[in-house]
Amino acid sequence: MAHPHDVPTSTQLLEAVRQxxxxxxxxxxxxxxxxxxxxxMNLLAMVEREIEIGPDQAVQHSQRLSTLGCADDSELAQRIKNGEMDDRLDEVRALVYASVIDKLQVANPKYLEK
Amino acid sequence: MARTWQSSDVKTTALVDALASDLSGVLGAREVSNLRRLTGGASRETWRFDADGSAFVLQRVRPGTIGGLKQEPSVLLMAAQHGVPVPELVFDGSASTALTEPFMIVRAVEGETIARKIQRDDAFGLARQNFCRDAGAALAKLHSIDVAEVSGLENEDQVVRYRDVLDFLNQPHPTFELVFHWLRAHAPESQRRTIVHGDFRLGNLMIGAEGIAAVLDWELAHLGDPMEDLGWLCVKAWRFGGAAPVAGLGTYDDLFASYEQHSGIAVDADAVRWWQVLGTLKWGIICISQASTHLSGVMRSHELAAIGRRVCENEYDLFQLLEGEW
Incomplete structure (x- = not known):
């Protein structure tokens, strides 16, 4: 995405503070x-990761939600709660699990190695 | 969670001196010394002090907290009578105004509560070996108490309770909705209704050289299915990074065997598992709540903020737990 800022980039600034x-x-x-x-320091590293991989994750998350016909997580949560997803729960679980993995990739990727 | 000294919490020496003087009045002690604050729960202040040469712990309701001490002193007494290792209740101040807010004083029990030390330090080798035996025995004894002996304990459906908390927090989590769905479909037939400690895990257990020296923090005690305590003890967050399912220290089999030996009641592993799933969900919801404490400005803290981004660890744990079980 185009922006007018000079270097250091936002991730480089965060990295400098963290170090x-x-x-x-x-x-x-x-x-x-x-x-x-x-x-x-963990929080700064987390935001560095989110800036790096967050935009791609957002695209993938939108695709998952549109597969399920939901505008956002709020609508998805509500429709699971109301039983409106009961006939496709396997599919819902697979897509929700993928989003949990994405969240961990930013929040705490080491957790996935355990 | 760790009980470390927090001298920075102590606002002024005068305040501490006044409390020491009040305590010496309450206990009729000649001298109260070494009064210092320990980290406490959300609704409690915990202080440690010496009075005439013996060590005590004061638990006082945090000003502005609703609910008082509730049944905690009477539950502590009852647990002691039934052989659960607990600190000795020295003064029940649940209806007293001597320290402004309701309080209780117990005799200090020596040992360690910090999970990392209990899991690693050489001094706790034997305690680690004995952990499942002691935990099973303590819980079996607690659950043997006739519920008619203690009045006023909350008796709430735990699924309904955390459903309400999640709705109140208003943060959408599709994983948690899927898990609520599973919990409703697989709820165990609960045969027993007993006192439940409600937060039985490392951090709330005083561990001595040989095992569990005292069960602490009875703030969340309530009536319910006793398997709740066993399931909560096995939640992944309470393994503190350890691999073994029970507190990172032992096996399900050892815990269940000890519980069965001391209670004479067979453990339904599926029921414990159901409670472990609910416990994992519950911890996830508490993480959301901790972050909201920061976001709402009640207590600004980057540590609380960070906990908000740990919710997905619980979501991941839930998917691991329920793999092949949906």
């Missing part, structure tokens, strides 16, 4: 702040 936390902040703080620092 500063890791290199300079973490060794200088106590255990409790280190725990919160690690959480912060």
């Amino acid at each position: 500063w936390l890791e290199r300079d902040v973490m060794p200088a703080v106590d255990a409790r702040l280190q725990f919160h620092g690690r959480v912060a």
Whole structure:
């Protein structure tokens, strides 16, 4: 997607902050702040991944939803709840599972290796 | 979740000194010292202190929390009478205004609650071996209590409860709808109705060198199907990264064998599994709720925000659990 910004890119900026936390902040703080620092670094890495692969995932998610005739997850959830998907639950489960895998690819890809 | 010291939570020394003085009045103690705050639950403050040479723990309702201490002190007493390892209740302040909010004081039990240490440290080798035996025994004893002996415990259908919570949070999760569908279609015939601890897992168990020294955190105790406690103990999040199904420490067979030995009641593995599925769903919904605590501004915290992105771990766990079972 075209945009007017100079380098560094948004992911490169996030990476720079994350590496500063890791290199300079973490060794200088106590255990409790280190725990919160690690959480912060994980969040930055998560957003870096979302910026990288999120746009492709969005296209695929729209395709899944349109296969099921739903505008968004809200409509899909509501229609499963109302029993309107009962005659195609196998298909629904396969597509919902694919979206869960996509979410983990951004949120915590290591979780998929277990 | 870990019980670590949080001196930064302590607002002023004066506040702590005033509480120490109130505590010494409540206990009739000459000296209260070393008063310090531990991390507590959402609705409780937990403090540890020494009084005349003995160590105690104070649990006090967080100001502004609805519901008070409820039945916790009486459940604790009942559990002790039936041989469940619990801290000794020293003062039931559930109807007292001596510390402004309702409270209770128990004798401190030494040991470790942090899962990572219990799972790895050499000091807990024997405790790890004995874990399933102790957990099965403690739960069997708890579930043997005649429910007529304790009044006022909540008696709510857990599926309905978490259905309502999810609807209230208003965050769409197709996976959770699929799982609610499965839960309704496969609900076990519940034969027994007992006291359920409601949060029996590492983090809420004081582990000593030889095993479970005390079952803590009775805040969520309620009436229900006793298999709820066994299923919750096996939820993947409570394995803390360990591979073994029971708290990352032991096998289903060892847990069930001990439960059967101490209760004389056969464990229906399918019922436990159903509760494990509900427990996994429940933890996912709690994760949404934690993130909303941040998003709504009740408590701004990047740690709570991060938990919102862990919901998909629970969704993934649910798909793994139900593979071939739909």
